[in-house]
Amino acid sequence: MKTIFEKSVPGRRAVRVVPAGVDTPMPIKAQLLRKEPPELPEVSELDVVRHFTALSRKNFGVDTGFYPLGSCTMKYNPKVAERVAHLSGFAYLHPLVPQLPGGEMMVQGALAVLHEMHRMLSEICGMSAFTMQPLAGAHGELTGVMIIAAYHRRRGNRKTTILIPDSGHGTNPASAAIAGYEVRTVGSDANGLTDIEALKKALDDNVAGMMLTCPNTLGLFDPQVRRIAELIHGVDGLMYCDGANLNALLGRCRPGDVGFDIMHVNLHKTFATPHGGGGPGAGPVGVVEKLVEFLPTSIIRERPDGSYYLDYDRPRSIGYVAPFYGNFGVILRAYAYILLLGREGLRRVSGNAVLNANYIRARLKGRYHLPYDRICMHECVFSASRQAGKGVRALTVAKALIDRGFHPPTVYFPLTVPEAMMIEPTETESKETLDAFIDAMIEIADLAEADPASLQQCPTTTPVSRLDDTLAARKPDLAALPARP
């Protein structure tokens, strides 16, 4: 499909700009001006609407169909959250207003949302306090590691290393590294859990902390998590919980109660805010009492009279990680979601998420290899290793699912499982949807036996198929640029 630039026709316009309506201004010095206007498209409003409507129809979202992308929690995004996020009392509130003299009293509604979210997330996660600033999950991780560093600086500890299990998400080691730490990988045991002996070997006084996903990326809860925390705390290390999989724990288990000191929460996963084609998300970070002083500035507080204010006087804080108070529009949507669900609704979320994942696990386990055959939590990880002998790999299964109307699961992750297919159905899907998906997976498994070649052409129902990644990287075409004179 042509790009919007290729649809440009000289002289065509969409928007008429308001006239300046002021007396003749003083022209800006020519040396400071742009000679030619930027080569943006010259198109009509209808051109723009048709172009982007056509693009939207080439996309698959949760509203299109089942989207069991493991570890991404692609649940339904309630429409009421969109509605409240567009209220002009929030959308047109300038973030500098509370920093003006007397300005705090003009933003009490927004500060109330932040304060209530901080309180509810603390309660849900068993933490003492939350910062709402981090702008995404990985950004929350970086904030968490910066808090670890601040803690050790304050204690006079010289520590260099963060431990991360081999099943951890790639952002964990990347976050630790860009915050200045070395990463030491800890292996998993035969059950897919942390190998305690390997952990003990990796543990020394250089260890600043450990980043653990709970439940882990195999969809398993590590029953030894408290023992692991004791070992890490034994060298004055801190336990970081990657909260990507918090959906499985809502109302049942709180990371702060089981030994974690810091965690991030992905509001766009657990609390149903839209993923937006890859953002914006939000990754608030919670900490236990001894780390509250290190949280980013500012922090929201309540006065005895019930009004709220922003506290900037925090000498031990790690400072600013975002320009203001976080991705407020995302936080607001998550706030609406928690209010809708309430405490019993949150527990229903985890219950049905785990029920749906186990139903898929139980019904597919005869047809695909299940490396860790036990009750899972919110997601189950299969391997296409049995089919791979016939040339039907995890990627082949994924492309065949596309032709059957489903978004594929996460494939080739976690790295500890060859030909991994990580399936997270979420609680919002019905049994009928799961059955249809399971039937498609079984049909693909049958074809892998009977006619594997028929799967190699998939997908055939999409506008393009099997794009050439190697060509894209070898001859990068990263922007449509106008011809230079």
Add this chain to the structure above:
Amino acid sequence: MPFISNTPAQQKQMLDAIGAASVDDLFAGIPPELLCGELDIQPGMTEQEVRRRITALADKNLTGQTSFLGGGFYDHFIPAALDAIISRSEFYTSYTPYQPEISQGTLQAIYEFQSAICRLTDMQVANASLYDGGTAVYEAIMMALRVTGRRRVIVDDSVNPIYRKMVRSYTSNLGIDLVETASRDGLPDREAIAARISDDTAAVIVQTPNFFGCIDDVSDLSEMVHARGGLLIVSGYPVAMALLKPPGQMGADIVVGEGQSLGMPVSFGGPYLGFMAGRMEHVRKMPGRIAGRTLDALGREGFVLTLQAREQHIRRQKATSNICTNEGLCALTALVYMSLMGKHGLREVAQVCADRGDYARRRLLGVPGVTMRFPKRWYFNEFVVSLPVAAEKVIRGLFTRGIAAGFPMGRYWPEMNNCLLLAVTEKRTRQDIDFLAHALEVIL
């Protein structure tokens, strides 16, 4: 039940298939001593109750003032067609385009966004976006450190003070040599910067228009830093780039900025949009997602995420950044905005902002006791005035008259306690400006 599809009868059928007696049994893998009691969260509410409650909170925020607040975050007009397009749920309920065959909408939009950013900044390559303008400055610094293998970074104090605070936070554990230079008369002090540039300098970071609103041709700075083998990072205001000489024509190596002004409301601080553009020779050191155009198995054109060997899911601790996604919907918003405004419309908006800014300066300078803080400079739509009294006092006084007059410079520059930063966009009319000037005259 809200957002749960399975009926109790279906749940029973599913439990039977699993071989479990109850949903609670499925949590048996969690040791009982690690389970929690009932949460102290109120019972669920109906949609009607939630909307009433949140609307009441929205109404507690005062957004009706005539606002001259900017400081890097601007209240521009947003056409209705933009909301209609970005409200399509095929865009907003999808995720990172891991499966290109069913993500061509998002991927082509990213490619077009990258193209539009390149055209606006006059650079060769742009990424799929970053979280915001501040993290974009930080990521640009990290990129410059990788490109040059050096340790010193020079940031001028005319760069947004919020971004400078963010950079200090992020680099506090990294052992880099972060130097801040003091600006002079509203612009980066060339002599001060020349004195600090060393053979270990990775980058000099400047902003134009800078936090004081002053426009700068930084071509001489790029020559200065290039002569010592470093990079010039320019943080910019995208709407202004349609009218002013773009960073790519002043020798910038990395261009970053806050994209909020391209069709996003100020939204109490987010979601926003960081953008980054650079030179093709540095693309493999760039952070973040990048989309590229390629061919499929049948020779048809299509789009994919590319150059992923830079990224965390492949490189883990050796990645160029820990960023996992971009600000997809915000990048789409900016692209749709730039498409609707078009080649001439965006420039016209910028011109209206500049013209009304000029009018606002003239009107305010007509108020006795008001002077320009940096009278020798050129401005786009934002500027600093000196007042005969503390700026905070004036802001309080004008609040009661329904005006958010601007930002008190004393918050970050104690010596500018009497100075006020004001921004004018195309949404502030001549009447608004006259009203401000009149009210200021009354209270002074």
